Amino acid sequence: MSVEILDGATIVHFLEDEEAFNSSVGNRFARLDTNNDGLLSYEEMLKELRSLRIFETHFGIDVDSDPNELARVYESLFIQFDHNLNGTIDLEEFKKETKQMMLAMADGMGFMPIQMVLEEDSILKKAVEIDSNKVAA
Numbered sequence: 001m002s003v004e005i006l007d008g009a010t011i012v013h014f015l016e017d018e019e020a021f022n023s024s025v026g027n028r029f030a031r032l033d034t035n036n037d038g039l040l041s042y043e044e045m046l047k048e049l050r051s052l053r054i055f056e057t058h059f060g061i062d063v064d065s066d067p068n069e070l071a072r073v074y075e076s077l078f079i080q081f082d083h084n085l086n087g088t089i090d091l092e093e094f095k096k097e098t099k100q101m102m103l104a105m106a107d108g109m110g111f112m113p114i115q116m117v118l119e120e121d122s123i124l125k126k127a128v129e130i131d132s133n134k135v136a137a
Contacts, residue, residue: 002120004128007113008106013134014127015099015106024126025095031121039088042078049074098123 015021032044081089081097102123118125 001117002125003115004118004125005113005115006109006124006128006131007111008109009111010127010131011102011106011109011124013131015102017130020126020130021099022095024123025098026091028098028121028123029091029094039090040081040094041088042075045078045081045089046074049077102127 029040032040032048034044034047035041078089079085081093083093083096116124118128
């Protein structure tokens with residue numbers, strides 16, 4: 001983990017760099033696709049969602065979460081990625097939804113820099129790295 005400064009422009013610039021975006025999303029997809037069938041099942045995606053612990057913490061402090069509510073949220077998120085509703089997520093669906101979520105995040109952030117703790121292998125960390133490299137060049 002590292003603490004990074006980013007804003008909406010950092011994310012937008014990353015999304016505009018199709019090669020970097022596609023590579024990062026493709027790598028993340030491959031890590032999630034544990035059975036290497038080129039598709040993400042609900043179980044594979046659920047492991048990722050659970051590891052993020054977004055709904056089990058509040059400002060970094062563990063909270064009691066209703067397991068039934070968590071299951072509904074995770075299922076809803078899976079369906080959001082599964083555009084053709086066939087029960088699996090292919091790479092194109094994953095890219096499209098990841099891009100939409102990142103655009104929403106950029107829109108929400110605006111252009112005021114914020115400080116975030118990012119996982120080393122996260123897509124946002126890659127966005128910061130690419131933006132930093134462009135500024136340095």
